[in-house]
Amino acid sequence: MEVLSFTISNYRAIADEIKITLKDKGLIPLVGINECGKTTILQAMFSFDFINDNEYGGKHLQNTLNLYQTEDKEPLIVAELRVGKDEMLKNLSEFKSSIIGPQTTPPDSVVVEKLNTLLPDSFADFSSLTIQTNLAKKSYSFTDTGLKDLPADIQDSFCKFLISLLPYILYNDDFTDRPETSTDIPALKPDQISGWLSIYETLFHIANPNYSLFSLIAEKDDRRKESILSDVQEYLNHTLTEAWKTFHLGKREAISVKLTLTPNPTGAASPYKLNVRIVEKLGTKDRFFDVIDRSKGFLWFYNFVMKLQFNPKVLGRRQTIYLLDEPGSYLHSSAQEKLCAKIKEISDRQGFVIYCTHSHHLLNPDRIPLSSVYIVEKEKDKRVKITPLAMFKTKSEKTNALQPILEALHIPSFEFFKSSNPLILLEGIYDKYALELFSSLDLEFNVFPGVSADSIIKNIQLMIAYGRVYCAIWDNDKEGRENFEKAKKLFGEKESEKFSLLPQNNPKKTRMEEMFAVEDFAMMKTELGLPEEANYETLISSLYYAKSGVKKRVIGKVSPATTEHFGVLRKVIVKLLKAAEKPTNDRAQLD
Numbered sequence: 001m002e003v004l005s006f007t008i009s010n011y012r013a014i015a016d017e018i019k020i021t022l023k024d025k026g027l028i029p030l031v032g033i034n035e036c037g038k039t040t041i042l043q044a045m046f047s048f049d050f051i052n053d054n055e056y057g058g059k060h061l062q063n064t065l066n067l068y069q070t071e072d073k074e075p076l077i078v079a080e081l082r083v084g085k086d087e088m089l090k091n092l093s094e095f096k097s098s099i100i101g102p103q104t105t106p107p108d109s110v111v112v113e114k115l116n117t118l119l120p121d122s123f124a125d126f127s128s129l130t131i132q133t134n135l136a137k138k139s140y141s142f143t144d145t146g147l148k149d150l151p152a153d154i155q156d157s158f159c160k161f162l163i164s165l166l167p168y169i170l171y172n173d174d175f176t177d178r179p180e181t182s183t184d185i186p187a188l189k190p191d192q193i194s195g196w197l198s199i200y201e202t203l204f205h206i207a208n209p210n211y212s213l214f215s216l217i218a219e220k221d222d223r224r225k226e227s228i229l230s231d232v233q234e235y236l237n238h239t240l241t242e243a244w245k246t247f248h249l250g251k252r253e254a255i256s257v258k259l260t261l262t263p264n265p266t267g268a269a270s271p272y273k274l275n276v277r278i279v280e281k282l283g284t285k286d287r288f289f290d291v292i293d294r295s296k297g298f299l300w301f302y303n304f305v306m307k308l309q310f311n312p313k314v315l316g317r318r319q320t321i322y323l324l325d326e327p328g329s330y331l332h333s334s335a336q337e338k339l340c341a342k343i344k345e346i347s348d349r350q351g352f353v354i355y356c357t358h359s360h361h362l363l364n365p366d367r368i369p370l371s372s373v374y375i376v377e378k379e380k381d382k383r384v385k386i387t388p389l390a391m392f393k394t395k396s397e398k399t400n401a402l403q404p405i406l407e408a409l410h411i412p413s414f415e416f417f418k419s420s421n422p423l424i425l426l427e428g429i430y431d432k433y434a435l436e437l438f439s440s441l442d443l444e445f446n447v448f449p450g451v452s453a454d455s456i457i458k459n460i461q462l463m464i465a466y467g468r469v470y471c472a473i474w475d476n477d478k479e480g481r482e483n484f485e486k487a488k489k490l491f492g493e494k495e496s497e498k499f500s501l502l503p504q505n506n507p508k509k510t511r512m513e514e515m516f517a518v519e520d521f522a523m524m525k526t527e528l529g530l531p532e533e534a535n536y537e538t539l540i541s542s543l544y545y546a547k548s549g550v551k552k553r554v555i556g557k558v559s560p561a562t563t564e565h566f567g568v569l570r571k572v573i574v575k576l577l578k579a580a581e582k583p584t585n586d587r588a589q590l591d
Helices: 038-046 055-061 085-100 109-118 121-125 152-163 195-207 222-247 296-309 333-350 403-409 413-417 429-438 453-465 478-498 518-528 536-544 548-557 560-581 585-590
Strands: 002-009 018-021 027-031 076-082 128-134 139-142 168-173 182-185 256-263 272-282 285-290 320-325 351-357 374-378 384-388 423-426 446-449 470-474 499-501
Touching (some): 018 038, 038 320, 182 195, 333 351, 423 453, 429 560, 453 478, 478 499, 518 548
Parallel strands (some): 423 446
Antiparallel strands (some): 076 128, 256 272, 272 285, 374 384
């Protein structure tokens, strides 16, 4: 089963229904300034899964009423699920068995008859199901016709059974759930463990399956106890060191952790505690620190890695829905850019990542599909509102594909011009995708996508104002040609040396999609598993965000005609950028 979407209403400041669609989107950023409601949306989705009720002290289930309003409405979280017929039949059979109980004696015929009547096999005809949780009543129900009339207790039980089979929803809030330096270990393992104790127990299980934290404290031989701790410590240090290299968080090549077991005072509820110390080298000497003594950046790093690698509720699930609240807030910009790549990797391998951020370093359009971004705002009446990026109305005239994000974060556009690479101005985001995939340019450059042919003219003014090396390329169609000629008149002959139309390979028009041979579209749809009716925008964006091996395979299969067309375009760009690098007469005189 898959989660297709979450719909939230009446949860804290979310008065009107808001919907987050997960279908075909593995990475979903919620973008907005502080206090706009991003965390509220994450906590609402987290509250859908009853398995999370005790996490974070249950704070996500407390104070759910909208304090901006005087009328109390029941907070509702609704999840739309996709389920196959065979899978549904299997789930139905397993649920009936779990209700009936052990089969050591003949089951009560009345119970069996009731279940068969209430949950017939025709239930499996549903290709999608919608489950609703009412947080005020603490109950689950179906909203689908034919299911919502079942008795409430049957609905609640079966909904919970289905939810237990869904991807686990993991919420990571680095601000309120800090790593613990010492964790108490009870003498006997409780039926359920949570928090950092469950994370360290999972670490032990993975590093040394023959022992758990609970069996370790019962080990009589101190030598063996120390050996087991050494094994787990080595595994943990290797995991942290590899992650440290990924993020490049500092000059240190590695970090080191020391694990020890110490007895609690006689009569304490827990006989032992596990201590975690951070080891730092001072020349040849070791110096020891508590985890919480380290920088906020390190605390975030340790928290993130431990919960990602050793969360017990993730193990055994097919996928996970990660809810990350302001990830990397304490990291410097270059580390945030590394984190952006890591988040994309997590979504590719392990499921969905929904994260809120007000940092544009976590919104690199080379990794984050702009079509998956939601802008979060709080309106004048304090209602939380979300808008898909494509539908967001900018306060000023929209001139580039990134403008809604910039406005939502209150960031001036020059923040995106800090790179010294030449910029290539194109009409739209899909032009950027195609150019970067197929142009084979062997130089460092950035593409600045506009939103139309005339938006390039406005973006040229920015390039000139910021003194950037750039070139501008319009589609070779009626609108593109008109704006190309308009730009030449506006900016003059010398500046126009940086302008061009797409090389013409069609007598009527040549847009970026006409750079491809027709037969290549069918090939790419087949390779990417897209339906025949998929449009160009879906096709080119799916390829752009596909895994590197898939990209390489598809690009290697395009026809000679397509390769030739992009080869001509590559020569045009190289020529334009060479012209752009030459100083104008005025600038030469100033120099």
